[in-house]
Amino acid sequence: MVELELRNVSYQYEKDTFSVQELNWKLHRGEIHCWLGRSGSGKTTLLQLAAGLKQPTGGKVLHQDVPVEEPLSDIGFVFQDATLLQWKKVIDNILLPIQLKRKITEEDIAYAKALLEMLQIQHLFDRYPSTLSGGQKSRVAIARALVTRPTLLFCDEPFAALDLLTKEELQNELLYLNQSKNIAMLFVTHDVSEAAFLADQIGVMEKGAFIYRQQAPDWSNVNSHRRDTPLFRDYCMGIRQSLEETAHA
Numbered sequence: 001m002v003e004l005e006l007r008n009v010s011y012q013y014e015k016d017t018f019s020v021q022e023l024n025w026k027l028h029r030g031e032i033h034c035w036l037g038r039s040g041s042g043k044t045t046l047l048q049l050a051a052g053l054k055q056p057t058g059g060k061v062l063h064q065d066v067p068v069e070e071p072l073s074d075i076g077f078v079f080q081d082a083t084l085l086q087w088k089k090v091i092d093n094i095l096l097p098i099q100l101k102r103k104i105t106e107e108d109i110a111y112a113k114a115l116l117e118m119l120q121i122q123h124l125f126d127r128y129p130s131t132l133s134g135g136q137k138s139r140v141a142i143a144r145a146l147v148t149r150p151t152l153l154f155c156d157e158p159f160a161a162l163d164l165l166t167k168e169e170l171q172n173e174l175l176y177l178n179q180s181k182n183i184a185m186l187f188v189t190h191d192v193s194e195a196a197f198l199a200d201q202i203g204v205m206e207k208g209a210f211i212y213r214q215q216a217p218d219w220s221n222v223n224s225h226r227r228d229t230p231l232f233r234d235y236c237m238g239i240r241q242s243l244e245e246t247a248h249a
């Protein structure tokens with residue numbers, strides 16, 4: 001099933017030379033797709049178009065075959081800045097997207113706690129954000145994005161500010177969540193190895209267009225230690241070369 005489709009999508013900022021021209025992309029249920037590109041190549045603009053936060057000037061975006069005409073509400077978002085409410089405890093931050101829509105049930109609380117457990121921060125449920133590390137805040141932001149059980153998650157450089165090991169742990173956890181809950185993810189990053197590790201498909205952008213698309217290799221035999229394999233290093237090298245060939249936007 002196609003979760004999200006960009007069909008001949010075009011976009012132009014007013015009085016700006018930057019534009020997206022008749023771009024096509026298909027994300028299937030449960031897949032992770034990563035978009036890379038130099039700063040200013042158009043990744044965030046495209047993510048905003050995909051989420052219905054901007055309306056294309058040409059073509060259309062379809063979510064589960066339905067044209068997107070306003071911001072999608074049944075999806076999750078994770079940004080680089082966790083944007084947690086400082087005066088609310090972790091558990092209340094996680095439950096916020098539900099609280100904004102309706103009364104919270106016992107089942108919601110149990111699910112939020114299950115997510116905390118999957119992200120290995122169950123012991124932090126009654127702490128305040130100011131007492132958390134950057135990695136812990138990112139975990140809370142992921143749990144908050146997933147608490148409404150979306151089938152689609154948008155991530156805009158969510159781990160950019162984290163140290164390498166924390167980043168890799170979170171990538172492992174995101175992959176586990178993707179596989180166990182069959183959630184499709186559109187993930188924007190500057191990090192080649194992050195994209196190579198997570199993505200089923202990669203797109204490299206330059207000036208609002210995809211100049212390189214690559215399907216991931218078959219990781220089924222090397223899944224648990226994929227980062228240590230020559231296949232992974234070669235794959236990263238190919239992506240990096242395609243990025244090096246792009247011009248500064």
Ligand SMILES: Nc1ncnc2c1ncn2[C@@H]1O[C@H](COP(=O)(O)OP(=O)(O)OP(=O)(O)O)[C@@H](O)[C@H]1O
Nearest residue numbers: 013016018037038039040041042043044045046249
């Ligand atoms: N509100 C706006 N008005 C006019 N131009 C904009 C606006 N927002 C972004 N742009 C321009 O659109 C282009 C693409 O920006 P965008 O933020 O999508 O790139 P990006 O690849 O996400 O960059 P980064 O990696 O730095 O976040 C840039 O040239 C930028 O200057």
